[in-house]
Amino acid sequence: MKRPRRPSDPWHAALALSYALLALLIAYPLARLFAGSLSAEGGGFSLAHFRDFFALRYYRAALEHSLYVGVMVTLLATIIGVLLATAVTRWGVPGKALLRALVVIPLVSPPFIGAYSWILLLGRNGWITNLLDRFHAAGWIGTIYGPKGIILALTLNLYPFVFLMVCASLSSVDPSLEEAAANLGATPWRRFLTVTVPLLTPGILGGALLVFLHTVADFGSAMIIGEDYLVLPTLIYSLFINEMGGEPAMAATASAVLLACTTVVLLVERWYIGRRSYVMSGLRREGEREVSRGLRALATILAYGIVGLSLIPAVVVIVTSFFPSSGPIMRPGFSLGNYAAVFQSVPRPMLNSVFLSLVSTILCVLLGVVIGYLLVRRQSRWTAGLDALLMVPFAIPGTVLAVALITAFGARPLLLTGTVAILVISYVVRRMPYAVRGVAAILHHIEPATEEASVSLGASPWRTFVKITLPLMAPGIVSGAVMTWVQVISEISSTILLYYGQWATMSVVIYQQVMSDNFGSAAATSTLLLAGVFVPLLLFNVWQGGRAAELV
Amino acid sequence: MTRLARERLVPVALVLFVAAAVGGCGHGKAGARQVVAYAAEKEEIVQAVSRMWEKAAPDIELSVIAAGTNEVVQRVRAERQQPLGDLIWGVGAEGPSANPELYEPYQTSEAKAVAPRWNAVAKGEPWQPNNIVPMVLIYSTRLVTAAQAPRAWRDLAESRWKGKLAYAAPDKSGSAYTQLATMVSVFGDDDAGWKVMEGIMANAKILPGSGKVPKGVADGEYAVGMTYENVAGLYVRGGAPMRIVYPVEGTAVIPDANALIRNGPHPEEAKRFLDFLQSKPVQEMLARKLSLRSCRTDVATPPGLVVIDTIKAAPKFDFRWAVKHRKDFIEKWRAIVLRLKQ
Numbered sequence: 001m002k003r004p005r006r007p008s009d010p011w012h013a014a015l016a017l018s019y020a021l022l023a024l025l026i027a028y029p030l031a032r033l034f035a036g037s038l039s040a041e042g043g044g045f046s047l048a049h050f051r052d053f054f055a056l057r058y059y060r061a062a063l064e065h066s067l068y069v070g071v072m073v074t075l076l077a078t079i080i081g082v083l084l085a086t087a088v089t090r091w092g093v094p095g096k097a098l099l100r101a102l103v104v105i106p107l108v109s110p111p112f113i114g115a116y117s118w119i120l121l122l123g124r125n126g127w128i129t130n131l132l133d134r135f136h137a138a139g140w141i142g143t144i145y146g147p148k149g150i151i152l153a154l155t156l157n158l159y160p161f162v163f164l165m166v167c168a169s170l171s172s173v174d175p176s177l178e179e180a181a182a183n184l185g186a187t188p189w190r191r192f193l194t195v196t197v198p199l200l201t202p203g204i205l206g207g208a209l210l211v212f213l214h215t216v217a218d219f220g221s222a223m224i225i226g227e228d229y230l231v232l233p234t235l236i237y238s239l240f241i242n243e244m245g246g247e248p249a250m251a252a253t254a255s256a257v258l259l260a261c262t263t264v265v266l267l268v269e270r271w272y273i274g275r276r277s278y279v280m281s282g283l284r285r286e287g288e289r290e291v292s293r294g295l296r297a298l299a300t301i302l303a304y305g306i307v308g309l310s311l312i313p314a315v316v317v318i319v320t321s322f323f324p325s326s327g328p329i330m331r332p333g334f335s336l337g338n339y340a341a342v343f344q345s346v347p348r349p350m351l352n353s354v355f356l357s358l359v360s361t362i363l364c365v366l367l368g369v370v371i372g373y374l375l376v377r378r379q380s381r382w383t384a385g386l387d388a389l390l391m392v393p394f395a396i397p398g399t400v401l402a403v404a405l406i407t408a409f410g411a412r413p414l415l416l417t418g419t420v421a422i423l424v425i426s427y428v429v430r431r432m433p434y435a436v437r438g439v440a441a442i443l444h445h446i447e448p449a450t451e452e453a454s455v456s457l458g459a460s461p462w463r464t465f466v467k468i469t470l471p472l473m474a475p476g477i478v479s480g481a482v483m484t485w486v487q488v489i490s491e492i493s494s495t496i497l498l499y500y501g502q503w504a505t506m507s508v509v510i511y512q513q514v515m516s517d518n519f520g521s522a523a524a525t526s527t528l529l530l531a532g533v534f535v536p537l538l539l540f541n542v543w544q545g546g547r548a549a550e551l552v
Numbered sequence: 553m554t555r556l557a558r559e560r561l562v563p564v565a566l567v568l569f570v571a572a573a574v575g576g577c578g579h580g581k582a583g584a585r586q587v588v589a590y591a592a593e594k595e596e597i598v599q600a601v602s603r604m605w606e607k608a609a610p611d612i613e614l615s616v617i618a619a620g621t622n623e624v625v626q627r628v629r630a631e632r633q634q635p636l637g638d639l640i641w642g643v644g645a646e647g648p649s650a651n652p653e654l655y656e657p658y659q660t661s662e663a664k665a666v667a668p669r670w671n672a673v674a675k676g677e678p679w680q681p682n683n684i685v686p687m688v689l690i691y692s693t694r695l696v697t698a699a700q701a702p703r704a705w706r707d708l709a710e711s712r713w714k715g716k717l718a719y720a721a722p723d724k725s726g727s728a729y730t731q732l733a734t735m736v737s738v739f740g741d742d743d744a745g746w747k748v749m750e751g752i753m754a755n756a757k758i759l760p761g762s763g764k765v766p767k768g769v770a771d772g773e774y775a776v777g778m779t780y781e782n783v784a785g786l787y788v789r790g791g792a793p794m795r796i797v798y799p800v801e802g803t804a805v806i807p808d809a810n811a812l813i814r815n816g817p818h819p820e821e822a823k824r825f826l827d828f829l830q831s832k833p834v835q836e837m838l839a840r841k842l843s844l845r846s847c848r849t850d851v852a853t854p855p856g857l858v859v860i861d862t863i864k865a866a867p868k869f870d871f872r873w874a875v876k877h878r879k880d881f882i883e884k885w886r887a888i889v890l891r892l893k894q
Contacts, residue, residue: 125694226760227759238723327790406627406631407630412634496619496623513595515595517594517787518594
C-alpha cells in the first residue's frame with residue numbers, strides 16, 4: 001500500500017512515544033530482572049540452561065503440555081466463539097444485550113474459583129461424578145484432573161475473547177455481501193462458511209491468538225486442576241517464586257521458551273492476515289439476516305446452552321455463597337452468614353477494584369488505540385519492533401512481571417513501589433496488548449480510502465483520525481475496553497506482590513479468603529465481584545443497544 | 553425500557569457508578585505512626601490480632617499485607633533495595649533461615665518465656681517463633697475406616713494407596729518439604745530409605761500447593777494426605793469427614809516465624825509489634841480461639857489438640873539439618889518423580 005508522504009505526521013511522534021513508554025515499562029524491568037538472574041549464576045551468558053531445558057524431560061514435558069493444551073483450547077474456543085457470535089449478531093437470537101453481558105462473566109471469575117467449581121462438580125467426589133456413579137457411569141467422563149480439566153476450564157473461560165472480537169468484526173462487515181450470497185441461492189450454512197467466516201478472518205485469528213496466548217500463560221487453572229500435569233507457567237512459578245530462593249536462571253530460560261512460542265504464533269498470524277485485504281466500505285453495518293425459524297430456534301438453544309455451560313463455575317460460586325459454612329466446611333442449606341462475614345471487609349476493596357480497573361482500562365484503551373493504529377496503518381520496520389515488545393507481557397507470568405517491576409521501580413530515582421502507580425503500571429503492561437489486538441483487528445476492516453479522502457480534502461492527519469478513523473473503530477475499541485476491564489478486575493498474580501496499604505482489591509480479598517480456607521467468604525466475595533462487573537456491563541450494553549438500533 | 557429511559561437513565565447510572573468508585577478511593581491518613589506487617593497468616597488470625605493491637609497500641613496504625621509464605625518471602629527479596637515492609641509474620645521459618653541477609657536478628661522482650669528449643673535468635677537465626685506446628689497424616693473417614701488408616705509414614709508406601717495419596721510438591725511448599733525431610737530422617741538418607749520414598753511417591757498425587765491437601769482429603773478427592781496440624785485441625789473442627797494421625801515413627805515439629813526486615817521504614821514500631829506477637833495475651837488468644845500451639849511455656853495447649861509432649865518427635869529430624877540439605881533432597885525427590893513418570 002503506497003501512501004503519499006505527508007509533512008509533519010503526528011504519528012511519528014506517537015511512534016517515538018510508544019517506544020519510549022514500552023521500553024521503560026516492559027523492556028527495562030525485564031532486562032534488569034533476567035540479566036540479574038543470569039549473572040547470579042556465575043557471570044556471562046551461556047546456552048547451558050537452554051541445553052538443560054531441552055535435554056531434561058522434566059522441563060521438556062512442561063513445554064509439550066503447554067503446546068498441547070494451547071492448541072486444543074484455541075481450536076475449541078474459536079469454534080464456539082465464532083458460532084456464538086454469528087448466532088447472536090446475524091441469526092436473530094433473542095436477548096442480545098443480555099447474552100453479550102453474560103458472555104463476559106466467565107472472563108471475570110478469578111481462575112482459582114472457576115477451576116475449583118469444576119472440581120466440585122466433576123472431581124473424584126464431585127456432585128456430577130457421584131450422580132453418574134449411581135448409574136455406574138462415572139467411567140464415562142474419567143478424571144477431570146490433568147489436561148482434560150485444564151482444557152475444559154480454559155475453553156469455557158476464554159471463548160468470550162473470540163466472541164467479542166468476532167462480534168466487533170461482524171458489525172463492520174457489510175451484510176450486503178451475505179445478502180448477495182443468499183440471493184444467489186446459498187444455504188445459511190454455506191453462506192456462513194464461504195462468505196462470513198473468510199470475511200471475519202482478522203477477528204477470528206485475533207481472538208484465537210488471544211486465547212492461545214492466554215492459555216499458554218495461564219497459571220491459575222493449571223495450578224488448581226492440573227494436579228501433577230506441569231505446564232510452563234506453573235514450572236516458571238515454582239522455579240522462580242520459592243521461599244527458599246528458587247532457580248531464577250532456569251525460570252528465565254523457561255520464560256524465554258514461552259516467549260519464543262508466543263512470538264512464533266504471533267508471526268504466523270501476522271503473515272496470514274497480511275496476505276489479503278479485509279477492508280469494507282462500511283456503508284451499512286449492523287444487520288440481522290432473515291433466517292428460517294428452525295435455524296433461529298437451533299441457534300437460540302445452542303447459544304444459551306453454551307453460555308449456560310460457561311456460566312456453571314459462576315453459578316456454583318453464587319449458589320455455594322449462600323451455603324452455611326463453619327470454617328472451611330460448607331453444607332447445603334441457605335444462610336446469609338457468608339455475606340454477613342464479608343460485609344465489613346468488602347466495600348473498600350470493591351471501590352479499589354473498580355477504581356483501578358477504570359483507570360487502567362482508560363489508559364489501556366488510549367494506548368491501545370494509538371499503538372493499534374500504528375501497527376496496522378503505519379506498518380514499517382519500526383512498528384514491527386513495537387509489536388514484538390507488546391508480545392512480551394503475554395509470555396511473562398504476572399508474578400514474574402511484578403518482581404521485575406519491583407526490581408526496576410523499587411529504588412530512587414524511579415521509586416514507585418508502595419504507591420498505587422505501580423499497580424496501574426502492572427495492569428497496563430499486562431492488559432494493554434489486549435486492547436491493541438482489539439483495535440488492530442477492527443482496523444483491518446476499515447478502508448484507508450476514507451481516511452485518504454479526508455486528508456486530500458484538506459483535513460490534518462490528526463483531525464482525520466479523530467473525525468473519521470476513531471468513529472469507525474468504535475466497536476473494536478469497545479470490545480477492547482470490555483476485555484481489559486474484566487481482565488484487570490480479576491487480576492491477582494501481580495497484585496498480590498504489588499498492592500500496599502489500603503489498596504487491596506477484591507481479587508486480593510478472595511485470594512486471602514481461599515488461602516485462609518474460608519471458602520464460604522470467598523464465594524460470597526466472588527459473587528459480589530461478579531455483580532460489580534456484571535451490572536455496569538449490562539447497563540453499558542443496554543445503552544449501546546439503544547444507540548445501535550437508531551443507526552440502522 | 554423506553555428509548556428515553558435508555559438514553560437518559562443508563563448513562564446517568566453509569567456516571568454515578570464511576571463517580572462513586574472514584575469518590576470512594578480517598579487516601580488514608582498520612583504522617584501517623586505505623587507499622588507494616590507482611591503476613592502469611594490466615595484472615596481470622598490477622599483480624600483477631602489487629603483488634604487486640606488497636607487496644608494495646610492505639611498510637612501505631614497496623615497495616616497488614618497478607619499473602620502466602622512464597623509471596624511474602626518473594627516480596628521481601630524483591631524490595632530489598634527499598635524495603636516497604638517492617639516485618640514478616642507467621643511465615644514458614646525456612647524462608648528467613650535461607651535468606652538471613654534480608655532480616656535483622658531481634659530478640660523480643662518475651663524471649664525468656666519462649667521454650668529454649670525455639671529460641672532461634674540465640675542460635676544465630678534471624679527469626680523468632682510465632683507458633684509451632686507438627687506435621688501430620690490425615691485420612692478421609694468416608695473412604696477409609698479407622699482400622700485401615702495409615703499409622704506410620706512407612707504405611708504410605710503400601711500399594712493400596714496408589715493414586716489416593718495427596719502430597720504437596722516439596723519444591724513449591726515449605727511444609728511439604730518439611731514432610732519430605734521428616735521422612736528422610738525416618739527412613740534414612742541411603743538407598744534403602746529412598747527406596748521407601750519411591751514407593752510412597754508412586755502412590756502420591758503431587759499437588760501444587762499445601763492448601764490443596766486437606767481440602768482434597770476433606771472433599772473425598774483423596775483418601776490420605778500429608779499436611780500440618782493446625783490446618784487439618786481447622787477442617788476437623790469444621791466437621792469435615794477427616795481424621796488426624798500422628799505417625800508412630802515420630803514427626804517434625806517446626807515453628808512459624810516472625811522476623812524483622814532489615815532496613816524497614818519503621819523499626820521501632822516493628823519491634824513493639826514483634827514483642828506484642830509473642831506476648832502472653834496474644835499467644836493465649838491464638839491458642840484458645842484459633843488453635844495455634846504457642847511457642848511459650850506458660851500457655852496451655854489449644855482445646856481439642858493433644859499435648860505437645862505426647863507427640864513423638866522424629867528422633868533424627870533437626871530444623872537446621874533440613875534447611876541445609878534442601879537442595880540435595882529436592883533433587884533426589886525430583887529424580888524419583890521423573891523416573892516414575894516414564
